[in-house]
Amino acid sequence: MSLLSDTEIADGLPAKWTRDDDEIVREYTFDSYLDGVEFAGDIGEVAEEEFHHPEIIIGYKSVEVRLTSHEAGGITKDDLRLAALFDDEY
Numbered sequence: 751m752s753l754l755s756d757t758e759i760a761d762g763l764p765a766k767w768t769r770d771d772d773e774i775v776r777e778y779t780f781d782s783y784l785d786g787v788e789f790a791g792d793i794g795e796v797a798e799e800e801f802h803h804p805e806i807i808i809g810y811k812s813v814e815v816r817l818t819s820h821e822a823g824g825i826t827k828d829d830l831r832l833a834a835l836f837d838d839e840y
């Protein structure tokens with residue numbers, strides 16, 4: 751999978767996602783801590799199915815999700831695709 755250009759990333763970022771250097775990031779908020787934990791598990795299953803894994807930081811009533819393509823060394827279409835799939839779980 752090849753690296754995307756700055757323009758391709760900007761144009762392809764799903765709503766509420768932002769770019770942070772070589773990663774794309776979104777923070778999800780929840781009514782309870784355990785709702786966030788459950789969401790993390792849900793997107794973990796999607797990541798495993800797609801074999802493309804995010805960094806997931808579980809906070810109090812919030813979950814931060816970071817995506818990058820390690821092997822490619824930056825942001826690829828896989829990252830944009832998984833971001834949209836994770837949003838479907840929210």
Ligand SMILES: C[C@H](O)[C@H](O)[C@H]1CNC2=NC(N)=NC(=O)C2=N1
Nearest residue numbers: 801802803804818819820821822
């Ligand atoms: C060996 C390598 O980790 C695997 O091919 C997969 C697993 N999940 C992955 N996840 C992410 N985010 N980037 C990768 O390059 C990647 N590679």
